[in-house]
Amino acid sequence: MELKWSFLLLGLLVVLTGKAKSCGPGFLIEGKGCKDENECEDNPNLCGDHSICHNTNGSYYCTCQPGFQSTKPNFTATDPHCKDINECTDNNPCPKNSTCKNSMGSYTCECLPGFKLSTETAACRDIDECDSEEYKCGKHGSCSNLAGSYHCKCNPGYSNYGNNQTKCTELKCDRANVTPKQAAMGDLLNLFKSSCQSLSHQKQQHDSGKTLLKHLMNVGGQVVSSGNVSDSSTLSTFLGTMEDTLRLIVPQLNEPLTKVNNDNSEACMAVKKDLTRPKGSMIMNAEGVHLNISWKTAAGEEYPGFAYVALVSYNKSLNYPTTPVLEDPKAESRNASYQLNSRVVTVLVSNTQTEHLPEPVTLTFKHLQNGAVSEQLNYSCVYWDETRDGGAWSQKGCMTAEFNSTHAVCTWSHLSSFAVLMALYPVKDTFELVLITRIGLTLSLVCLFVCILTFCLCRSIKGTRTTIHLHLCLSLFIADFIFLFFISSTTNKVGCAVVAGLLHFFFLSAFCWMLLEGVQLYRMVVLVFHTTLRSLYLYAVGYGVPLAIVIISAIAYPSGYGTERHCWLSLEEDFIWSFFAPVCIVIILNSFFFVITVWKLAAKFSSLNPDYCRLKKLRGFVVTAVAQLCVLGGMWVFGCFLFQEQGTVVMLYLFTLLNSLQGALIFIMHCLMSKAIREEYSKLCGGVCTQQKKRYSEFSTNQSSNSQKPLRSAPSTGESQI
Incomplete structure (x- = not known):
C-alpha cells in the first residue's frame, strides 16, 4: 500500500516539473531555462547545395553562394535551391580578344x-606568329602577321593549295611532253x-576542289x-599524271571525306586540316579494294598543316601490260603467263617520302576471277615500278601476302599503284603423257597409212564415203606426222610458225571431212534416195573452208602462230578460238546427225527383229555407235574440260589417249568392220600365200598367170556398216 502511493506522488512531481520547463520552437531546455x-550546425546541408545557412534567435535563413542565385533573397530549405549564374551571358566580364567560359559559380577568360x-595589363595582345618560328611558311614563302593570325604567300612554283596558314611546297609543273602514242592523254x-600553273601564280581558283x-x-x-x-611507257605516264594532279586537287578539298565515281574509276579522299598532327588509323574502301593506313604514315615527318589519304580504283577495262615479275623464279622456270586478277589501285598520301614507310600499309583486293592457289594457279601482290625497263610490275616491297579463292591481302612498305597478278602455269609434259602420245600417234600413222592404201587400191569399195574416208585419213596422217616430229621445233620462229599454220590447216581439214562423213551418213540413212555428194562440194568444204x-x-x-613451248596456236588475244570455234561447230553438227542416224537405225532394226533389245545385241550396237561417234570427232569434247580447274589431269590423259588413237579407230571402223574390205584383205592374203607356194611347186604357168590377176569382188556399195 505504501509502495503504490509512492509511485503516484513521483508521477505527479514529474508532470508538475515538465510544465514548468517547456520551451518554444527553435529553443532547447537548458537547466531551468531555454x-x-x-x-545550421545541427544539419549542415539544411539549405541545399551551393548555399549558406544563417542561424537566428529561434530560427534560421538561407542565402546562395557567390555565383549562384535563388528566386528569393532569403529562403529556407523548403524553397528552391540555388542555381548557377551564367556571368558570360548576363554581362561579359572578359577583356577584348578573349572568350568567356562559364563554370559552376564562376567563369574563366581565355584569349x-x-x-x-x-600579365601587366591583364589584356589579350596579338602574337606575332611570323617571329615565333623560323620559316613559318616554309623556305619558299613569306609570312605576314595579322591581328590574331598570319598569312603565307608562296613564291612562284610553290603553293599551299589555298590553305593560307600552311607551308609552301614545290609544285613541279614541268612534266614531259606527250609522245604520239600518248596523244589520248592530252586532256589529262x-x-x-592548267591546275599547276594556276596554283603556281597564286591565281584565284573559281572551281572548288570537289569540282x-x-x-x-x-x-x-x-x-x-x-x-x-x-x-609500259603510256601506263607510267597515265599513272604518274593522275598522282601528280591528285596532289594538286586533294589539298583543296574542304570536306573530311569525299567520294567521286564513274563507269571507269572510283576515288575516295580523306583530308584533315589542323595545326596539330593527326593520329590514329584510317580505313577506306573503294570498288574492289580495302585500305588500312595510319595518319602517322600519311602526315609524314614534315607536317605542313594538313594531311590526306587518296585511294583511286581503276576499272578492269584498262588494258594494262602484264610484264613478268622478275622476283618470281618459279615463274621464270615454268614460263608462266600473267593476267591481272584485281582492279589496279593508286594509294596517295600527303607525305612525299613514301619509299620506306614508318608503318606498313595493308591492301585487301577482291579477285576478278575466283580460284584457289594450286600448281597451275598462283597469285602475286605487285606494284607498278616506273624505273624498271620503262615500267613493269614488281613484287619489291611486299612484306606479307595472303591469298584465298576470293581475296588477296597485301602488306606494303611503300606506296604506289598496286594490283594482284594471276600467274597461270602450263601443265608439265610428264613422261607418261609423252609416251602415250608417241605410241598412240605412231600406231595411228601406221593404221592411217594402211587405210590410205586400202581406199586407193580397192576398186570394189569406190564411192562417196570412200572418198571422204580417204581424204580424212590423208589430213589426219599429215597432221599427226607433223605433230609427232615437229611440234617442239621452237628454235626457229619462222619455221615454228609454218608448222603451226600447217597443223591448223590439216586439223581443220580433218574436222571438215568428219563433218562431211556425218552429213553423208545422215543422207544415206535418212535421205536414202540421195546418197551421194558432188566431188566439187566435197573438196570445197574439206579443203577450201580450212584454207579460208x-x-x-x-x-x-x-x-x-607459234608459242615458246610448242609450234601451235597462241592463247593470247583468244587466238585459239580460230581453231576451237570451228571444232565446236563440227562436233555439235555431227552429234545432231549421229543422234538422228542412230535413232533411225534403231527404229529400222527393231522393226526387222523384235528381239533386238536383247542385252547382247544391244551391247554390240552401242559399242559400234560409240566408236562411230569417236570417228566423227566426239573425243575432242574432252579438250573443252582442259579449261576447267577440277579434273584437268584426268581429262588431259583421256584427251591425249583418245586423240592419239583416232587413226586406229578409223582403221577398225572403216576397214576391219567393213565386210567388203575384209574380203579384199582375205583375197590379198590368199594371193600372197598362193604365190609363195607356187615358187616351190610345179604348177602350170597358166595357173601361175591366173594368180596375178587384179583384185576383184562382187558388186558392192563399199560403204561401212554401222
Whole structure:
C-alpha cells in the first residue's frame, strides 16, 4: 500500500516539473531555462547545395553562394535551391580578344587563338606568329602577321593549295611532253598543267576542289575507256599524271571525306586540316579494294598543316601490260603467263617520302576471277615500278601476302599503284603423257597409212564415203606426222610458225571431212534416195573452208602462230578460238546427225527383229555407235574440260589417249568392220600365200598367170556398216 502511493506522488512531481520547463520552437531546455537551437550546425546541408545557412534567435535563413542565385533573397530549405549564374551571358566580364567560359559559380577568360594574356595589363595582345618560328611558311614563302593570325604567300612554283596558314611546297609543273602514242592523254596532261600553273601564280581558283576532282575523274575515265593505255611507257605516264594532279586537287578539298565515281574509276579522299598532327588509323574502301593506313604514315615527318589519304580504283577495262615479275623464279622456270586478277589501285598520301614507310600499309583486293592457289594457279601482290625497263610490275616491297579463292591481302612498305597478278602455269609434259602420245600417234600413222592404201587400191569399195574416208585419213596422217616430229621445233620462229599454220590447216581439214562423213551418213540413212555428194562440194568444204580460216587468222593476228613451248596456236588475244570455234561447230553438227542416224537405225532394226533389245545385241550396237561417234570427232569434247580447274589431269590423259588413237579407230571402223574390205584383205592374203607356194611347186604357168590377176569382188556399195 505504501509502495503504490509512492509511485503516484513521483508521477505527479514529474508532470508538475515538465510544465514548468517547456520551451518554444527553435529553443532547447537548458537547466531551468531555454536556449536557442543552432539549426545550421545541427544539419549542415539544411539549405541545399551551393548555399549558406544563417542561424537566428529561434530560427534560421538561407542565402546562395557567390555565383549562384535563388528566386528569393532569403529562403529556407523548403524553397528552391540555388542555381548557377551564367556571368558570360548576363554581362561579359572578359577583356577584348578573349572568350568567356562559364563554370559552376564562376567563369574563366581565355584569349582567342593568335592572342596571349598580358600579365601587366591583364589584356589579350596579338602574337606575332611570323617571329615565333623560323620559316613559318616554309623556305619558299613569306609570312605576314595579322591581328590574331598570319598569312603565307608562296613564291612562284610553290603553293599551299589555298590553305593560307600552311607551308609552301614545290609544285613541279614541268612534266614531259606527250609522245604520239600518248596523244589520248592530252586532256589529262592539260588539266594537270592548267591546275599547276594556276596554283603556281597564286591565281584565284573559281572551281572548288570537289569540282576539279570530278573533272579529273571524268578525264581519267575517258583515257581508261579509250583502250590506248596498252604499253609500259603510256601506263607510267597515265599513272604518274593522275598522282601528280591528285596532289594538286586533294589539298583543296574542304570536306573530311569525299567520294567521286564513274563507269571507269572510283576515288575516295580523306583530308584533315589542323595545326596539330593527326593520329590514329584510317580505313577506306573503294570498288574492289580495302585500305588500312595510319595518319602517322600519311602526315609524314614534315607536317605542313594538313594531311590526306587518296585511294583511286581503276576499272578492269584498262588494258594494262602484264610484264613478268622478275622476283618470281618459279615463274621464270615454268614460263608462266600473267593476267591481272584485281582492279589496279593508286594509294596517295600527303607525305612525299613514301619509299620506306614508318608503318606498313595493308591492301585487301577482291579477285576478278575466283580460284584457289594450286600448281597451275598462283597469285602475286605487285606494284607498278616506273624505273624498271620503262615500267613493269614488281613484287619489291611486299612484306606479307595472303591469298584465298576470293581475296588477296597485301602488306606494303611503300606506296604506289598496286594490283594482284594471276600467274597461270602450263601443265608439265610428264613422261607418261609423252609416251602415250608417241605410241598412240605412231600406231595411228601406221593404221592411217594402211587405210590410205586400202581406199586407193580397192576398186570394189569406190564411192562417196570412200572418198571422204580417204581424204580424212590423208589430213589426219599429215597432221599427226607433223605433230609427232615437229611440234617442239621452237628454235626457229619462222619455221615454228609454218608448222603451226600447217597443223591448223590439216586439223581443220580433218574436222571438215568428219563433218562431211556425218552429213553423208545422215543422207544415206535418212535421205536414202540421195546418197551421194558432188566431188566439187566435197573438196570445197574439206579443203577450201580450212584454207579460208587459216588465211583470215594469219592476216588478223600473224604472231598467233607459234608459242615458246610448242609450234601451235597462241592463247593470247583468244587466238585459239580460230581453231576451237570451228571444232565446236563440227562436233555439235555431227552429234545432231549421229543422234538422228542412230535413232533411225534403231527404229529400222527393231522393226526387222523384235528381239533386238536383247542385252547382247544391244551391247554390240552401242559399242559400234560409240566408236562411230569417236570417228566423227566426239573425243575432242574432252579438250573443252582442259579449261576447267577440277579434273584437268584426268581429262588431259583421256584427251591425249583418245586423240592419239583416232587413226586406229578409223582403221577398225572403216576397214576391219567393213565386210567388203575384209574380203579384199582375205583375197590379198590368199594371193600372197598362193604365190609363195607356187615358187616351190610345179604348177602350170597358166595357173601361175591366173594368180596375178587384179583384185576383184562382187558388186558392192563399199560403204561401212554401222
